[in-house]
Amino acid sequence: MAGEPQADCLFCKIVSGEVPATVVRETDTTVAFRDINPQAPTHVLVIPKAHHPDAASLAAADPQATADVLREAGAVAADEKLDETGYRVVFNTGSGAGQTVFHAHAHVLGGRGLNWPPG
Secondary structure, eight states: OTBSOOTTOHHHHHHHTSSOOOEEEEOSSEEEEEOSSOSSSEEEEEEESSBOSSHHHHHHHOHHHHHHHHHHHHHHHHHTTGGGTOEEEEOOOSGGGTOOSOSOOEEEEESSOOOSSOO
16 A cells, blocks of 8 residues: 555665664654665765655655655755755656665765766
8 A cells, every 4th residue: 555664665664673774864754865776975864754656646645745855855965055056856766766665765976077868
């Protein structure tokens, strides 16, 4: 069920503390932590604490949590001083787009030139 923790979800396990992560920010509704396979000098994931399989599902079920994730992405960028040079916020949706953990999450990327289009 959307919103409920999933026993087989890596990010739900990070939220519960069952799996360690390098947490950089946490609110009542979100957790932000460093990606274990960074694609830029700064690569932080911001997730809702509630389980939703992707960004579209999150937005449909809980617009406030969606806003919380985006607000925290901006706060991470400010904390990491990326707001001074620019950063990217990316939501991958579906395996064809590179989503590997099916718990909605935003990638905050920065610290190097980010050419467009990516990939």
